[in-house]
Amino acid sequence: MLDLDRLFHALADPARRAMLERLTRGPTPVSELARPLPMSLPAAMQHLGVLETAGLVRSEKVGRVRICAIEPQALDEVERWINARRVEWTRRLDRLGEYLKTLEGEGDGAGC
Amino acid sequence: MLDLDRLFHALADPARRAMLERLTRGPTPVSELARPLPMSLPAAMQHLGVLETAGLVRSEKVGRVRICAIEPQALDEVERWINARRVEWTRRLDRLGEYLKTLEGEGDGAGC
DNA sequence: GCATTGGTTAAGCACACACCTAACTATCGC
DNA sequence: GCGATAGTTAGGTGTGTGCTTAACCAATGC
CATH class of the missing domain: 1.20.5 (Single alpha-helices involved in coiled-coils or other helix-helix interfaces)
Structure with a gap:
């Protein structure tokens, strides 16, 4: 699968775009990214995985919270x-x- | 389904992007769009349908040939x-x- | 230490997507 | 008219996507 495929595919979902928009306001823990979305936490995590393998988001675990941040040049x-x-x-x-x-x-x- | 969903989804496939790239060289009949792609004609038509419902391509039938053209502001x-x-x-x-x-x-x- | 909080994994389900083949329709050239 | 050409429709199949619930870690707070 090509880079562009992954990128466009990642952007093709409103939940994932909403996550990106939230992330433009600064680094955010997973649960806060998931909260406004009308779906379970595991589902949101899956979307996050898509964004991450597309290279649009980077995340890092601090204690028990995972902090997500946008990858500006993606x-x-x-x-x-x-x-x-x-x-x-x-x-x-x-x-x-x-x-x-x-x-x-x-x-x-x-x-x- | 939102406009952006359709647009990004349409762009997320290499065959569809290839079609768009071919179309930048000018209006093109369906069969010529399909020729370089490693798939059957009906499959290519399906991709074309996706591009069209996304508003990226417009097509018009002239005789037995369907001419496709890009929709520049899409x-x-x-x-x-x-x-x-x-x-x-x-x-x-x-x-x-x-x-x-x-x-x-x-x-x-x-x-x- | 023990409950709580934040996240992760696993298993499973419904639906959509990307393809195929086969059959069919409509136009063109003669 | 008739064969060839261009496109379309129908039906079916394997795979991927998007979601669920339930169970399972692992830090925190007290």
């Missing part, structure tokens, strides 16, 4: 992929625009 | 979400940096 690869696509798309659209403009520029409508 | 919502997260993260990191600098600035190390 989204870089995702953003790179998206931007690469967007660049190509807009370039294509620009070329199309240019092309249409050239057609306009010519005195007579070519074909059409 | 990634906007994805990018918005990612940027929102990133902004908060870096703001947090900046605040942390500021805080550490203030500690440094004070003559004596406060505690620690």
